[in-house]
Amino acid sequence: MAELRAKFWENLPLADLTQAEWEALCDGCGLCCLVKLEDEYTHKIYFTNLVCSLLDIESCNCSDYGNRRAEMPDCRPITLQTLEEIEWLPPSCAYRLRRQGRPLFAWHPLVSGDKDTVHKANISTRGWTVSEKGVPIDDYEDYLISDPF
Numbered sequence: 001m002a003e004l005r006a007k008f009w010e011n012l013p014l015a016d017l018t019q020a021e022w023e024a025l026c027d028g029c030g031l032c033c034l035v036k037l038e039d040e041y042t043h044k045i046y047f048t049n050l051v052c053s054l055l056d057i058e059s060c061n062c063s064d065y066g067n068r069r070a071e072m073p074d075c076r077p078i079t080l081q082t083l084e085e086i087e088w089l090p091p092s093c094a095y096r097l098r099r100q101g102r103p104l105f106a107w108h109p110l111v112s113g114d115k116d117t118v119h120k121a122n123i124s125t126r127g128w129t130v131s132e133k134g135v136p137i138d139d140y141e142d143y144l145i146s147d148p149f
């Protein structure tokens with residue numbers, strides 16, 4: 001793995017991060033991979049407890065991250081620009097927090113030094129979500145949940 005600067009998540013603005021640091025900032029929660037339904041008239045976003053078929057339900061990681069856009073054209077990469085546009089990222093998202101100049105939570109793997117703390121703190125999609133794989137699109141409304149954040 002490319003070298004990461006010490007405490008880069010504390011004292012460096014997002015715009016100054018290297019690609020490796022940008023990727024490492026993700027907490028691995030999987031919450032951005034929840035399937036969402038959009039009201040075609042109001043454009044309001046509704047969450048389901050389905051997750052993208054590429055998400056590994058147990059690890060909460062994308063199973064084909066490098067190639068994901070080819071398989072899932074709807075996947076929105078988190079970049080400096082899309083951070084300005086995407087309204088459905090959870091308040092706990094590390095990119096959102098750092099964009100607001102706020103510190104990461106103690107459960108963030110970069111802070112704790114343990115990848116599992118995001119799951120132990122019940123922040124991630126582990127344990128309460130279902131893969132959309134095999135679920136007919138007409139049934140997605142059956143999985144609607146109240147705002148999970």
Ligand code: SF4
Nearest residue numbers: 026027029030032093
């Ligand atoms: S919500 Fe943010 S921190 Fe969590 S997996 Fe998605 S991009 Fe990473």
Ligand code: SF4
Nearest residue numbers: 033052055062068075
């Ligand atoms: S393609 Fe990968 S990163 Fe994109 S929503 Fe699906 S699981 Fe998440």
